[in-house]
Amino acid sequence: MRRHSLFNWIFAILASLVLLFIIAPLAGMLIDTSVGEMRSTAADPAVRRSVWYTLAIAFAATFLFAIGAVPLAWIMARRKFPLKNVVQGIIDLPVVLPHTAAGIALLGFLSRDGLLGSAAQKAGILLVNNGAGIAMAMAFVSLPFLINAARDGFAAVPERTEKAALMLGASPSRIFFTISLPQAWRSVVSGFIMMFARGMSEFGAVVIIAYHPMIAPVLIYDRFNTYGLSAARPASILFILVALFFFVLFRVLATERREIFRREDDVTD
Numbered sequence: 001m002r003r004h005s006l007f008n009w010i011f012a013i014l015a016s017l018v019l020l021f022i023i024a025p026l027a028g029m030l031i032d033t034s035v036g037e038m039r040s041t042a043a044d045p046a047v048r049r050s051v052w053y054t055l056a057i058a059f060a061a062t063f064l065f066a067i068g069a070v071p072l073a074w075i076m077a078r079r080k081f082p083l084k085n086v087v088q089g090i091i092d093l094p095v096v097l098p099h100t101a102a103g104i105a106l107l108g109f110l111s112r113d114g115l116l117g118s119a120a121q122k123a124g125i126l127l128v129n130n131g132a133g134i135a136m137a138m139a140f141v142s143l144p145f146l147i148n149a150a151r152d153g154f155a156a157v158p159e160r161t162e163k164a165a166l167m168l169g170a171s172p173s174r175i176f177f178t179i180s181l182p183q184a185w186r187s188v189v190s191g192f193i194m195m196f197a198r199g200m201s202e203f204g205a206v207v208i209i210a211y212h213p214m215i216a217p218v219l220i221y222d223r224f225n226t227y228g229l230s231a232a233r234p235a236s237i238l239f240i241l242v243a244l245f246f247f248v249l250f251r252v253l254a255t256e257r258r259e260i261f262r263r264e265d266d267v268t269d
Contacts, residue, residue, distance in 0.1 A: 026240070033233050041234035047219065051242050053131075054215040058200035061135035062146070062192060069143055069195075070188060073150035074180065078159070091148070094141050099204025106137055107208055133209045138199035145198055146191035153187025154180055193250045200243060 041047055076088065094102060110117045110127040120127050127133040157180050165175045181188070203217040211218060216239040224232035 029233055029237055033237055037230075037234045038237065041238055044235075046214075047216075047235050047238060050214050050216045050219040051239055053213060054200050054217070054239075055242070055246060057131055057135050057215065058138055058196050061139040061199055062142070062196040064135070065139045065143060066146060066192060066195075069146045070150050070181075073147045073188075073191075074154050074176065076147070076151045077154035092144050095144050097141075099141055099202065100208065102141055103137060103205035103208030106133075106140055106205060110136065110209065127209075129210045129212055131210075131213065134206050134213075134215060137205040137209045138202050139195075141202050141205055142195040142198035146188075146195040149191025149194060150184065150188045153184030153191075156187070157183045189250075193247065196250070197243070197247050 072091075076084070076091075097105075107128065108114050110120075110133050112118060112121050112126075112128075117127050120132075125132065127136070161183075162175050162179055165179055166172070170178075200215075201217060203221065206215060207218050207221070211222075214222065216235070220232050220235050220239065223235055
């Protein structure tokens, strides 16, 4: 019993230290910012515009790229093919790349002389210093979170269920939308949320692609460089609070959807 109690105490202390390390800087930022500073920052049109612009682009990037990311995740979970490990390494590469390096790589691809940038310019679209370029920068660094989470969800779906449906005459698309996706949706939604959260917090890649129009992380950096810590702190707090609100909201909606499905399964049983 003493050994068990000592083990629990050691783990509780270590866990508390980690939580304190996360909470302390945020709490200090709140303590050092007055209510008046928060009010004036919240009323600043530039700050409000940058926050909503960030949320809108992050959500659009996540939604649009999910159209291809979810099928890729299913392929990684269900198919065997040559160099599959290499493909998985390519998927994970943006996670380990320095984000400034990711921005430079994207700039070469999206600029007027780049492959995609030159094609877009012929259509009258500029990707650099544009919302489309920002969305691509956000998606580049955050796609692995959605792909890997969805892949794990599809891998957890019993393959025999899909094979049984196939033997009964169901088409591959029907199997995907009626069996695979409904059973893996929790992981897909979790990956969607993580991709959205990671995208809206991106700075390094975005600032190289587009300093203007400013998303919130770039605006915070700009105010810190121009006016110092006292000007950047309230904007940081405001963005953290708004981002936290939407992050929690998506989590709550996903949890409620899970409870609805659980109740429907209980009624069916």
